[in-house]
Amino acid sequence: MTFTTTFTRLALSAGLALGTVGAAQAAEEDVKIGFIVKKPEQAWFINEQEAATQAGEELGFSVVRLGGEDGQEVLSAIDNLNSQGAQGFVICPPDVRLGPAIMNRANQYGMKVVTVDDRFVGSDGEPMEEVPHLGMSGYKIGQQVGEAIAAEMEARGWDPQEVAALRITNYELPTAKERTDGATDALLEWGFPEDNIFDAPQQNTDTSSAFSAASPVISQRGEFEHWIIYALNEESVLGGVRATEQYGLGAEDVIGVGINGSGAAFAEFSRSNPTGFHGTVAVSSTQHGRQTAEDLYRWITEGEEPPANTETSGTLMTRDNWQEVRAELGL
Numbered sequence: 001m002t003f004t005t006t007f008t009r010l011a012l013s014a015g016l017a018l019g020t021v022g023a024a025q026a027a028e029e030d031v032k033i034g035f036i037v038k039k040p041e042q043a044w045f046i047n048e049q050e051a052a053t054q055a056g057e058e059l060g061f062s063v064v065r066l067g068g069e070d071g072q073e074v075l076s077a078i079d080n081l082n083s084q085g086a087q088g089f090v091i092c093p094p095d096v097r098l099g100p101a102i103m104n105r106a107n108q109y110g111m112k113v114v115t116v117d118d119r120f121v122g123s124d125g126e127p128m129e130e131v132p133h134l135g136m137s138g139y140k141i142g143q144q145v146g147e148a149i150a151a152e153m154e155a156r157g158w159d160p161q162e163v164a165a166l167r168i169t170n171y172e173l174p175t176a177k178e179r180t181d182g183a184t185d186a187l188l189e190w191g192f193p194e195d196n197i198f199d200a201p202q203q204n205t206d207t208s209s210a211f212s213a214a215s216p217v218i219s220q221r222g223e224f225e226h227w228i229i230y231a232l233n234e235e236s237v238l239g240g241v242r243a244t245e246q247y248g249l250g251a252e253d254v255i256g257v258g259i260n261g262s263g264a265a266f267a268e269f270s271r272s273n274p275t276g277f278h279g280t281v282a283v284s285s286t287q288h289g290r291q292t293a294e295d296l297y298r299w300i301t302e303g304e305e306p307p308a309n310t311e312t313s314g315t316l317m318t319r320d321n322w323q324e325v326r327a328e329l330g331l
Contacts, residue, residue: 031061033296034081034089035289036074038118039205040067042235043263044285045092047331048116051289052090061297071098078105087300088112090292096121096174099128112299114306116292118175132299132306134292136283138175141314142182142230144281145257148316149183149228150190152255152278160190164224165197166217166240168210168231176205176232179259183230196224200240205232207264210239218247227254227276234258234265234280241276251275260285261317261331269322281314284329288312 035052037045049065056063064081068074074093081089088111093102099120106113117135120128127133153160167184170176188194198221200213210231218227227249229240237258244254254276258265261282268277295306317325325331 030085031297031300032064032081032084032086033061033293033300034064034066034077034086034091035293036066036068036077036089036091038067038069038092038094040065042206044233044260047262047285048092048289051286052293055290055293056297059294059297061293063293069094071095071101074098074102075105078102078109078111081111082109086111088114088296090114090116090289090296092117093120095172099131103128103131112296114292114296114299116288118173119309121174127309129308132295132308134288134295134306134310135175135312136314137311138178139182140311141259141281141283142179142184143186144182144314144316145179145230145259146183146186146190148257148279148281149230149255150187150192152257153228156252156255158226160192160196162224163192163196163226163228164221165192166200166214166227166229167197168200168202168213168229168236168240170202170205170232173205173232179232180230187228202231202236202239205236207235207239207242210236211243212239214240214243215246218243218249222247225249225253229254229256229276230258232259234260234262234277237280238264238268238277244276249276254278257281257316259283259314261314261325261329265317266322266326269317269319274319279316279318282317282325282329282331283312283314284331286330 035049053063066077068077115133119133122128198217200217202209202213231237237256241256251274255278256276258280265280298304
């Protein structure tokens with residue numbers, strides 16, 4: 001091997017090394033991530049995306065906020081992110097079963113992915129452990145809901161045999177089932193009669209869908225004067241509360257407890273007259289948005305992969321303490 005050939009190879013190697021260092025530096029200086037949510041108009045997801053954006057402003061990366069309400073919208077959002085040079089994205093999927101398809105598209109583009117709130121499920125029906133996730137223990141949060149309802153029934157002196165439970169369900173979404181199962185089990189353990197629990201399957205996860213699901217159930221059970229309401233989120237519980245109001249039931253006849261702690265609950269607590277919406281188990285959507293964005297950023301820039309599964313807990317927020325809880329959780 002001649003000196004010229006050796007020199008040329010060394011120069012090329014050095015150039016490649018410098019290029020790699022330069023690319024890494026550029027990546028750190030110009031990191032862009034996506035934050036895709038299934039319901040961009042809901043307060044919970046607005047808070048998450050805003051918190052992620054704020055984290056980016058503080059740490060020096062940019063966040064592209066997108067909505068993905070079905071599989072096609074999600075894939076289009078990923079294509080959009082790729083065209084903008086994003087290195088990864090955080091996502092709350094519209095359907096957890098889309099996990100394999102979403103990861104296939106992300107892997108095509110070399111993007112890193114973190115899920116928030118709802119966890120991907122593989123073709124075997126099991127959680128996709130290889131995708132880092134941050135969410136809440138749906139079952140434990142649900143138990144908190146059931147315990148809060150039971151405590152308020154006791155405080156009001158209600159006889160559980162004379163109370164109807166409206167369980168607004170969405171069993172297609174594993175997270176929703178975990179939450180309502182947790183609440184149901186807590187109520188049954190307390191002594192609530194299982195025969196008094198009536199299901200209202202909803203097609204979506206918002207207030208109008210829950211209202212449509214709840215109304216016929218309440219109308220068919222006119223023999224009950226007292227109702228308790230629980231669901232996967234506070235928007236759905238509010239739909240149930242609005243349905244009870246339609247049939248003349250007042251705040252003194254209804255105990256609804258939701259999950260999240262967002263603008264929908266704040267607006268309800270701010271009303272001059274109390275409603276049947278008793279409270280919500282608040283979880284920090286701000287924390288979820290900030291933490292997942294920071295985790296993804298460090299994964300991209302430092303190679304530090306986030307934990308496989310991180311679970312957050314909740315705090316009961318009522319009309320009496322909502323301002324304090326809101327400040328404490330940074331909502």
